[in-house]
Amino acid sequence: DDLAMATTNGQNPANGTCRDLYRDEFSTFRPTIKVVDCTIRDGGLMNKWLFSDELVRDLYQANVAAGVDYMEIGYLTSESYFKRGDVGAWRFCADADLRRIMGNNDTKMKIAAMADIGRVDDCDIPQKSECLLDLIRVACYDYQIDEAIRLANLCVDRGYEVSINLMAVAKNSLEAIDACLDKVAAECKCQYFYIADSFGSIYGEQVRLLARRYLRKLGPGSAAKWPKVIGYHGHNNQQLGFANTVEGVIEGIEMIDGSYLGLGRGSGNTCLEQLLCFLHNPKYDPRPVFAVIEKHFAPMRLAADPEWGVSIPYLIQGARNEHPKDAMAWEAAGKSADAVGFYDQFMADKETATLAPAEPAEDGPKPAGPRVANHCSELYRREFFSYRPTIRVIDTTVRYGGFRGNWRFPDAFVQGIHRYCVESGIDYMEVGYLTGAAAAAAGVTSELFGPWRFCKEEDLVRVFGKARTPGLKLAAMCDVGLIEPSELPAAGETLLDMVRVAACCHQVDAAIALANAAAARGLEAVVVLTEVSAERLDTVEAALAALSAGPAPRVAVG
Incomplete structure (x- = not known):
């Protein structure tokens, strides 16, 4: 059922201002979901946990104000493995350091620390009554699962909430994963068990499989001796941390991690601020998070000290x-x-x-x-297949990137994008917009905009030459209302191969007329329904029904 998650006790405002697709047709939030901020712990991998007390205290206070459920403040580590002179206080999470920042933590937010197998001794873990920590997260690889279970049970017996984070899960076969899950189901008393995408390498399809598998073997209603909440920790090597977390939430994962502005080694982590905005739970308020980002993390990133964010080497490692x-x-x-x-x-x-x-x-x-x-x-x-050969890729650099500079790209830049598309095997290059006589009345003129806002044939020929490039097709977008069907070129008169018609749902009839005209002139035609998140589902379905009833089989929907 497309609306399998549509049951909700929440009510929409009477004025209907929030009656859009995601708020009206789907649940707004699940109050059982918990959010873990891992900024200091994971971000400390970049600077050896040498954060100032001011930053850590501001982060703590912002998390409390934002309604974050857990703050993972660092690692629980034996000082026989690391020396305080080499790393900061948050590599150890001594109780005195915790109290220096948060006093007695007289708040609803709980404090967490991670323990790596092989880097903490039993004697380093105090009784819960002697420590501000509430949650200990045991990180392990599959071959360390026996020791992880032993350590997790020890922590439970000493009064803590406990998670096991099974790292680098995408390096394991399903048989190896099942062996870990079965052992944990039978032997481990921990309350939480995590999917950890350590290398940022997995995709939504794998998140779905893993979430279902973990829930079936360990989740509520499973045969596990001590059923567990399943969590997800993503990395952003392929910029999929947030998307994969959302996929996990849809599947029933109820404990999710993020860091401020995605702070973390290399490409970083899932952004905490994205999670708070996505969840729609009124207990969460992203404003305090934005304030700390503005004060501490935005300047840190601009200074590239430390450096994190989009990274091609990390992308390649994720792939x-x-x-x-x-x-x-x-x-x-x-x-x-x-x-x-x-x-x-x-x-x-x-x-x-x-x-x-x-x-x-x-x-x-x-x-x-x-x-x-x-x-x-x-x-x-x-366990999966890597690609479907029917998928086509469209480069939108010139068309979409033109919004930043009014489509005034130098010819050499556009030619460079074209060359890279050819070398990379891209299927289509969208070079800009097609416009008609109505555009001038709307203020779209050559005095204000560069040539790729119009895609005139002389500009196409000047940049790309008269001959088509084998393997790469050229596309242009046109907006309903700015061009008439009669103004579209014919296939033999233009270097363009495809016209993409952008339209809102209420403009679908005009979009169909443009698309059919393009198809009749020998061009490939696509209708791109825009702003669908602001529409009701029945409005979207009506637009799709109109498109499916049309006579032109070459019209697709993007």
Whole structure:
């Protein structure tokens, strides 16, 4: 059922101002979901936990004001493994340091710390009555699961809430994961168990499979001796941390992690502020988080001290499903900008044997269409297929990027994008907008905008030449109301191959007329329904019904 999650006790405002698709047709929030801020603990990997007391205190106070459920303030570590002179206080989370920041923590927010297998001794874990910590998160790899269970049970017996975070899960086969889950189900008293995408390598399809598997074996209603809440910790190597977390929440995950502005090594983590805005729970208020970002983290990122965010080396490591140590060394050597060099060294020339795909997993449906097996034997490469050859990729750099500079790109820039699209195997390059006579009345004139707001044929020929490029098609977008069907070019009169018609749901009839006119002139035609999140579901369905009833089979819906 498309609306399987649509039951809610919440009421929409009587004035109807929030009656849009996501608020009207779906649940606004699940009050059982808990949010964990891991800014200091995970972000400390970048600067050896050498945060100022002012920053940590501001972060603590903002989390309390924002309604964050847990603040993971660092690691619980033996001082025999690290020395205080080499790292900051939050590598140890001594009770005196905790109290210096938060007093007795007389708030609803709970305090957490992580314990790495092999870096903490039993004697380093005090009784809960002697410590401000509420939650200890035991981090382990699959081969450490026995020791993780032993340590987790010890922490439970000493009065703590406990989580086990199974790291680098995408490096394991489903058999190895099942073995861990079965052992935890039978032996471990911890209250929480986490999917940890340590390398930022998994996708929504894998999140769904893992969430369902973890919930079935360990979640409420499972046969586990001590049923557990399932959590998700994502990394942003492929910029999927937030999307994967949302996917997990939809599947029933109820404990989720984030950090301020995504602070974390390399590409960073899921952004905490995104989670608070997404959850729609009135207990969460992102404003205090924004204030601390403005004061501390935005200047930190602008100064690149430390540096985090979008990183091509980390992206490549995520795509490889590998630990980011190679990317870390590359960037430490001052070569962050040499993305091609990193690719050539670690990915482009690697030859790996192709394995036959496994039998389809039982945890949920797969997309339709032909699919092709990928390399290697890790979770998402062995249990899934890597791509569908029917998928087409459209580069929108010039068209969408033109909003930043009124489409006044130098010819050399546009030619460079075209060349890179060809070399990368991109299917379509969207070069800008098509406009008609009505555009001038709307203020869209050549005095105000560059050539790619109009995509005149002479500009296309000047930049791309008269011959079409094999393998790459050119596309342009047109807005309903700014061009008439009769003003569209014919296939033999233009270098364009595709017209994409942008329209809101109430403009669907005009969009169909434009798309049909483009198809009749020999062009590929696409209708792009825009602003769908501001529409009611029945309005979207009516637009889709109108599109499906049209006579032109070449019209698609984007």
